[in-house]
Amino acid sequence: QSALTQPASVSGSPGQSITISCTGTRSDIGSYNHVSWYQQHPGKVPKVMIHDVNNRPSGVSDRFSGSKSGNTASLTISGLQAEDEADYYCISYTSSSTWIFGGGTKLTVL
Amino acid sequence: EVQLVESGGGLVQPGGSLRLSCAASGFTFSSYYMTWVRQAPGKGLEWVGNINQDGYRKHYVDSVKGRFTFSRDNAESSLYLQMNSLRAEDTAVYYCARFQFTGDVCYIDFWGQGTLVAVSS
Numbered sequence: 001q002s003a004l005t006q007p008a009s010v011s012g013s014p015g016q017s018i019t020i021s022c023t024g025t026r027s028d029i030g031s032y033n034h035v036s037w038y039q040q041h042p043g044k045v046p047k048v049m050i051h052d053v054n055n056r057p058s059g060v061s062d063r064f065s066g067s068k069s070g071n072t073a074s075l076t077i078s079g080l081q082a083e084d085e086a087d088y089y090c091i092s093y094t095s096s097s098t099w100i101f102g103g104g105t106k107l108t109v110l
Numbered sequence: 111e112v113q114l115v116e117s118g119g120g121l122v123q124p125g126g127s128l129r130l131s132c133a134a135s136g137f138t139f140s141s142y143y144m145t146w147v148r149q150a151p152g153k154g155l156e157w158v159g160n161i162n163q164d165g166y167r168k169h170y171v172d173s174v175k176g177r178f179t180f181s182r183d184n185a186e187s188s189l190y191l192q193m194n195s196l197r198a199e200d201t202a203v204y205y206c207a208r209f210q211f212t213g214d215v216c217y218i219d220f221w222g223q224g225t226l227v228a229v230s231s
Contacts, residue, residue, distance in 0.1 A: 001172070003154070036217040038155070045205070045224065046147075046155065051217035089155050093216060097169050099145075104154035 004028070004090055004102035011108040017078040022090030022102045023071060030071040034093035037066060037075045041086045049088075050075060077107075085109040112136040112220050114206045119225030126196050126229070132189040132206030132222060140164075140184035143209035145218060146191050148202035148227075156202070160209060161189070174200075196229045203227075 005023040012018040022029070022037075029035055033053045038046035048057055050066035053073065063078045073092070077084055090102040118130040132144070146158040159170040161180040168180050179192040189206055203224040210219045 033214070034216040038218075040155075045221045046218075048217060048219060051210075051219075052215055055215075057219070087154075091155075091157065091218075098171065099157040099160070101147075101155045101157055 001027075001094065001096070001098070001100055004092060004100055006088075006090060006102040006105045008103070009106045009108065011110055012077075012080045013110045014080050014082065016080050017076060018080060018107065020075045020077075020088055020090075020105045020107070022073045022075070022092075024073075024092055024100070025071055027096075028071075028092040028094040028100060029068065029073050031095060032093045033068065035066070035068060035073040036091050037064075037073075038089045038091070039084075039086045040089065046089065080109055082109050112208070114208065114220065114222030116204065116206050116222045116225035119204065119227045121228045121230065122196055123231050124197060124229055127192070127194045128196065128227060130191040130193070130204055130206075130225060130227070132191075134187040134189065134206075134208075137208070139182075139187035143211040144180075144182065144189045145207045145209050146180065146189075147205045147207055147218070147221075148200075149205070149224075150199075150202040153202075158191075158204070193227070196227075198229050201227060201229045 037050040040046045054066040113135045145160045177195045181190045205224045206222040207218045208220040
């Protein structure tokens with residue numbers, strides 16, 4: 001199964017909002033609400049930012065939010081800050097009882 | 111404090127075998143699904159597979175089926191990944207991670223620091 005489709009890169013200026021999309025199929029994102037988003041800084045371990053489409057773990061800034069429409073999930077970061085610059089990955093449960101990641105998106109804060 | 115500590119990584123020749131271990135502490139290991147995720151150098155994350163709480167239900171990504179085997183020892187709070195017939199494309203940092211898998215909630219909530227496996231002649 002191919003990876004979920006994410007844009008390779010997105011960018012924004014401090015204070016702006018950006019959205020990262022994650023497109024799958026009816027066999028994964030389209031059928032399940034088990035979509036999570038992970039932030040990974042260089043050389044660091046991934047950190048969950050959003051789980052189950054739009055749930056934010058305690059300790060994660062409310063500037064991060066998630067949504068889903070059809071086969072596409074989205075991560076929105078509002079009020080961009082320099083520390084948000086990182087790689088972001090989505091992951092979804094699939095109808096094969098497996099999980100699949102997106103290819104990752106590099107966020108640059110200009 | 112939740113801790114996951116991987117070990118066993120290293121350099122191995124193509125076709126060789128390696129066994130990774132993950133020592134868990136700070137939580138009731140036997141109550142959690144566990145998962146392995148890998149990341150090739152400079153590349154994205156790849157889900158390798160899951161193992162359920164009692165070790166009887168396992169799922170693998172297609173690229174490792176028949177070559178990799180998950181197991182766990184709940185008495186020792188340890189997770190294992192036996193890797194056979196290794197290929198160059200298996201070169202990656204391998205992360206052991208805890209899975210929150212309860213009803214409507216399903217996600218990886220805690221990661222180990224990872225161990226590097228390099229497959230090369």
